[in-house]
Amino acid sequence: MKITTTWLQTRKEPRNRPKKRYEETVDGREGLMVRIYPSGATSFVYRYTLPGGRGRDYLVLGKFGAGGLSLADAFDQHHQAQRERELGLDPKEERRKRKDVAQRARDERAGTGTVTALVEQFLHRRIRAERWDEARGAWVRDEKNKTKARKRPHEADSLLGYSDQGAREPLRSSRTKKPTLISKYGHLNARDLTKRQLIALLDEIVDRGAPVAANRTQALLVQLFRWACAKDLLPASPMVGVERPGGIERGRERILNSDEIKTFWHKLADADMAASTRLALKLLLVTGQRRGELTLAKWAHFDLAAKLWTIPVELLKSSHTKRTPQPHHVPLSPLAVSLLEQLQSLTADGIYVLPTRVDPTKNLPYSESALSHAVRVNEEHFGIPHWTPHDLRRTAASFMTMLGTPRLHVEKVLNHSTGDIAEVYDRHDYLAEKRVALERWGAHVTDIITGKKSNIVPMPKAASA
Numbered sequence: 001m002k003i004t005t006t007w008l009q010t011r012k013e014p015r016n017r018p019k020k021r022y023e024e025t026v027d028g029r030e031g032l033m034v035r036i037y038p039s040g041a042t043s044f045v046y047r048y049t050l051p052g053g054r055g056r057d058y059l060v061l062g063k064f065g066a067g068g069l070s071l072a073d074a075f076d077q078h079h080q081a082q083r084e085r086e087l088g089l090d091p092k093e094e095r096r097k098r099k100d101v102a103q104r105a106r107d108e109r110a111g112t113g114t115v116t117a118l119v120e121q122f123l124h125r126r127i128r129a130e131r132w133d134e135a136r137g138a139w140v141r142d143e144k145n146k147t148k149a150r151k152r153p154h155e156a157d158s159l160l161g162y163s164d165q166g167a168r169e170p171l172r173s174s175r176t177k178k179p180t181l182i183s184k185y186g187h188l189n190a191r192d193l194t195k196r197q198l199i200a201l202l203d204e205i206v207d208r209g210a211p212v213a214a215n216r217t218q219a220l221l222v223q224l225f226r227w228a229c230a231k232d233l234l235p236a237s238p239m240v241g242v243e244r245p246g247g248i249e250r251g252r253e254r255i256l257n258s259d260e261i262k263t264f265w266h267k268l269a270d271a272d273m274a275a276s277t278r279l280a281l282k283l284l285l286v287t288g289q290r291r292g293e294l295t296l297a298k299w300a301h302f303d304l305a306a307k308l309w310t311i312p313v314e315l316l317k318s319s320h321t322k323r324t325p326q327p328h329h330v331p332l333s334p335l336a337v338s339l340l341e342q343l344q345s346l347t348a349d350g351i352y353v354l355p356t357r358v359d360p361t362k363n364l365p366y367s368e369s370a371l372s373h374a375v376r377v378n379e380e381h382f383g384i385p386h387w388t389p390h391d392l393r394r395t396a397a398s399f400m401t402m403l404g405t406p407r408l409h410v411e412k413v414l415n416h417s418t419g420d421i422a423e424v425y426d427r428h429d430y431l432a433e434k435r436v437a438l439e440r441w442g443a444h445v446t447d448i449i450t451g452k453k454s455n456i457v458p459m460p461k462a463a464s465a
């Protein structure tokens with residue numbers, strides 16, 4: 001009989017339900033049958049001869065309908081079962097073996113297993129607040145889950161050396177691969193990992209000249225093993241008593257002066273980096289926003305006609321410290337709009353403003369370290385004393401203040417919390433004030449890079465009470 005999806009759906013109607021179970025053979029599909037029940041349920045069944053001619057057997061492929069198999073799915077499973085039969089195998093036995101393999105994978109995923117398996121559990125369940133969906137065979141975010149996910153989880157991925165998507169920017173230099181927990185100890189059973197090994201890993205990060213990264217890794221490892229103990233995956237944390245290996249961190253004070261801004265801007269033209277990276281670094285200077293807020297930005301967040309960039313709550317660092325976080329609205333100066341229009345000509349076909357170049361088809365963003373890496377690789381080319389992308393944000397804030405912008409307005413541009421009681425009661429959005437500040441700053445950057453004398457008259461400072 002010719003079986004169609006419409007025919008299968010009509011079997012569920014009360015008037016078409018049989019008084020007792022029966023089967024229909026599907027035309028053109030040897031051994032494939034549809035089994036119809038009085039309840040209206042319908043199943044796909046494969047009837048086949050056992051290897052060696054030992055009689056016949058039946059393999060239930062699955063039910064038809066929501067949560068079960070479509071007609072196309074049934075055809076695929078029937079084809080697989082036929083191939084196994086042609087190879088002299090028993091399709092029912094092969095299905096049992098596949099279920100056993102899947103169950104072992106679930107058991108290992110749920111248990112401790114290797115260090116890599118433990119890290120995967122931690123990053124998805126704790127950092128991303130996700131769960132494993134067996135039907136999809138993937139980690140998914142459950143909308144009913146009220147657990148707060150960590151901002152920018154890719155930073156944690158990078159520190160631990162984990163990648164489930166391959167969304168890393170390609171390294172252009174021949175730098176030695178950085179040591180991570182997974183690269184060094186991922187193959188070990190998590191219960192066999194020792195405190196000495198973890199201390200050695202942190203010391204290795206310090207020895208390569210990255211004490212801040214070592215401190216960040218130490219904090220993440222403390223969180224990882226505390227979580228593992230809370231989940232009863234490990235009896236005790238090997239990070240107990242391990243101090244911060246990078247020592248006390250001091251806040252950076254670096255800002256670029258006018259001459260350095262001009263050099264930075266013009267030398268970007270022939271720097272060893274992608275055109276989109278050049279534009280991204282300029283945007284960090286012109287807008288004063290955080291690196292991660294730009295690398296994870298989507299074109300849907302921008303309204304160039306209204307000259308506005310809306311950064312959603314999930315990308316904001318400040319949402320950790322605010323009881324009711326709100327999206328951050330960044331007015332765009334004419335210079336910022338011009339840079340974004342240039343960027344649109346390069347990346348507007350995708351979702352992200354800065355799509356990864358590893359595999360553009362995956363629609364994934366830059367890694368957060370991509371811009372910092374580009375600056376490090378070109379340090380000699382710029383010929384400017386050591387600086388980082390975050391220094392561009394500090395530079396923008398400092399110059400806005402020097403141009404006479406009130407400190408409160410600069411704080412609003414940066415989306416900083418002032419921490420005083422007035423902030424609780426002041427519900428003004430400061431959009432107009434932020435626009436004035438950023439347009440004055442954008443015009444000043446234009447004067448710097450063109451060598452023109454600035455015609456900006458600093459705003460008068462408010463008289464003290």
